[in-house]
Amino acid sequence: RSNAEKFEFQAEVSRLMDIIINSLYSNKDIFLRELISNASDALDKIRFLSLTDKEVLGEGDNSKLEIQIKLDKEKKILSLRDRGIGMTKEDLIKNLGTIAKSGTSAFVEKMQSSGDLNLIGQFGVGFYSVYLVADYVEVISKHNDDKQYLWESKADGAFAISEDTWNEPLGRGTEIRLHLRDEAQEYLEESKLKELVKKYSEFINFPIYIWASKEVDVEVPADEDESSDEEETTDKSSSEEGEDEDAEKSEDEDTEKKPKTKKVKETTNEWELLNDVKAIWLRSPKEVTDEEYTKFYHILAKDFGEEKPLAWSHFTAEGDVEFKAVLFVPPKAPHDLYESYYNSSKANLKLYVRRVFISDEFDELLPKYLSFLKGLVDSDTLPLNVSREMLQAHSSLKTIKKKLIRKALDMIRKIAEEDPDESSGKDEKEVEKSDDDDEKKGQYTKFWNEFGKSIKLGIVEDATNRNRLAKLLRFESTKSDGKLTSLDQYISRMKPGQKDIFYITGTSKEQLEKSPFLERLKKKNYEVIFFTDPVDEYLMQYLMDYEGKQFQNVSKEGLKIGKDSKNKELKDSFKELTKWWKGALASENVDDVKISNRLDNTPCVVVTSKFGWSANMERIMQSQTL
Numbered sequence: 001r002s003n004a005e006k007f008e009f010q011a012e013v014s015r016l017m018d019i020i021i022n023s024l025y026s027n028k029d030i031f032l033r034e035l036i037s038n039a040s041d042a043l044d045k046i047r048f049l050s051l052t053d054k055e056v057l058g059e060g061d062n063s064k065l066e067i068q069i070k071l072d073k074e075k076k077i078l079s080l081r082d083r084g085i086g087m088t089k090e091d092l093i094k095n096l097g098t099i100a101k102s103g104t105s106a107f108v109e110k111m112q113s114s115g116d117l118n119l120i121g122q123f124g125v126g127f128y129s130v131y132l133v134a135d136y137v138e139v140i141s142k143h144n145d146d147k148q149y150l151w152e153s154k155a156d157g158a159f160a161i162s163e164d165t166w167n168e169p170l171g172r173g174t175e176i177r178l179h180l181r182d183e184a185q186e187y188l189e190e191s192k193l194k195e196l197v198k199k200y201s202e203f204i205n206f207p208i209y210i211w212a213s214k215e216v217d218v219e220v221p222a223d224e225d226e227s228s229d230e231e232e233t234t235d236k237s238s239s240e241e242g243e244d245e246d247a248e249k250s251e252d253e254d255t256e257k258k259p260k261t262k263k264v265k266e267t268t269n270e271w272e273l274l275n276d277v278k279a280i281w282l283r284s285p286k287e288v289t290d291e292e293y294t295k296f297y298h299i300l301a302k303d304f305g306e307e308k309p310l311a312w313s314h315f316t317a318e319g320d321v322e323f324k325a326v327l328f329v330p331p332k333a334p335h336d337l338y339e340s341y342y343n344s345s346k347a348n349l350k351l352y353v354r355r356v357f358i359s360d361e362f363d364e365l366l367p368k369y370l371s372f373l374k375g376l377v378d379s380d381t382l383p384l385n386v387s388r389e390m391l392q393a394h395s396s397l398k399t400i401k402k403k404l405i406r407k408a409l410d411m412i413r414k415i416a417e418e419d420p421d422e423s424s425g426k427d428e429k430e431v432e433k434s435d436d437d438d439e440k441k442g443q444y445t446k447f448w449n450e451f452g453k454s455i456k457l458g459i460v461e462d463a464t465n466r467n468r469l470a471k472l473l474r475f476e477s478t479k480s481d482g483k484l485t486s487l488d489q490y491i492s493r494m495k496p497g498q499k500d501i502f503y504i505t506g507t508s509k510e511q512l513e514k515s516p517f518l519e520r521l522k523k524k525n526y527e528v529i530f531f532t533d534p535v536d537e538y539l540m541q542y543l544m545d546y547e548g549k550q551f552q553n554v555s556k557e558g559l560k561i562g563k564d565s566k567n568k569e570l571k572d573s574f575k576e577l578t579k580w581w582k583g584a585l586a587s588e589n590v591d592d593v594k595i596s597n598r599l600d601n602t603p604c605v606v607v608t609s610k611f612g613w614s615a616n617m618e619r620i621m622q623s624q625t626l
């Protein structure tokens, strides 16, 4: 086109597109849900703007917040249209090609190793999945602040943008036309698209229509030649003519003559609604099936992996602050969960006010350590026409947050309670066998492996819920037999007269098992917890006690193991030796030399003082692994 401006894709984007085009074995279906998800996001944006300015929606069809799918079998075009916010020329250049999202290169790497495209939406590059099925894509878009533009690309490293003066004016929104590749012709089948919408996009909160063809029986005048029984394809107006014939026919009915009309099949088109737009969170939890929750999770989290969420909680809060919420524990931690943990916004809940989507960048709803959860909150109490600042200051927010944390921790506790692997400490009879035992088996270990670090960070960050979080802790110990165990289980195994909970920190269980610090404790049959994660050092600076029991680091000075009466005697008889030794080591940064009750075979050990860093912490600080 003469008025077209050419642009090159950013290198990272270009690489991504190459991978997509050449990924022969990927599930190609995903492009549709990515397009629908983008349309839905664009509709959310314009609806949000309309809260403060009604004018933005315009009038007539323009104000209908919906998504439309059309198929053109002859031209082999699949098109998807929304009446969302649209894109200005600048948006088109920026969003579709020249600026790579932060996750792009991470995703390219992942793709090269795993070839799994299912997570593309999570990396913010879902749009490019159109090139799984199309070799040429046109994006026509009209934003309220700009003219109508066309973006087009054959994925050959470049795209072009031109002012669109020949297509039908969109009013507002975006139409995406996919010129399907030869091997992707199945996406011209209505049945295929209906199936895909049902499978992946059922819980999108805007109506999705398809321009569906429908066969109807109509009466037409009988031909002289009875043998002609061809099907005809007509548009809707001719089917109405058919109805006129119908009226004529009924007048003739009492005469026994041969009918003057005959039935033929005609094809008409009409918009057919494909999804149920009643928001799932407004339904009663009893009526929502597991499968529906799973589908809803996929959309919400843009996580279309094979696995079900590990748990969910759907509830209504009543009282001063009313809201509905659905929380999910994902089956896997996102790739960047702990990346710049304290410096970036980690919002994962979508905030709605009276069914209207407000924001998914609002990080005041959950504390950082729970940012691995996905979900949404729909509040009736918060004001609708809100700015971020106003929301932040709103008094009900604190209440919402408090309730969400409580529900989230309950949900996590239940994963453990329902996991048959977790009940090993309990009385066999107490544990009821149920059908879904198999499904729940090992779920808590899975949770712990993905998100255990978040629970530990929670203990550090959230003093109010420290005890609840400590209950969720898992670790290995000298008595856990290679399995994970909990503080409650530790306490149930404590020896009579044992007051404290013993632990040791280090880089690996294997290293710790050989530690001389454990000798006496082991011999006396005391259980010692192994803490081997770098974050454990921080954790233990905050976790002082649990259920009235103190924590004791067995590698620190002043370790008391039960009652030891011989101690004083020993101390006195070795006084001369320890005094001499302390003097001898004075230049070696040694604070003191003492008689120890923790050793058995090893003659002496170097320990850290009660208030100093442990040896492990020194190592961590030196390598700065945190």
Ligand code: ADP
Pocket: 034, 038, 039, 041, 042, 082, 084, 085, 086, 087, 095, 096, 121, 123, 124, 125, 126, 127, 128, 173, 174
């Ligand atoms: P993401 O949706 O995660 O941001 P995508 O690759 O799917 O990533 O889309 C890139 C961007 O292109 C979107 O963030 C949005 O700004 C823009 N975009 C895509 N589709 C539409 C649309 N239908 N209407 C308006 N903007 C869109």
Ligand code: MG
Pocket: 034, 037, 038, 121, 124, 125, 126, 127
């Ligand atoms: Mg997207």
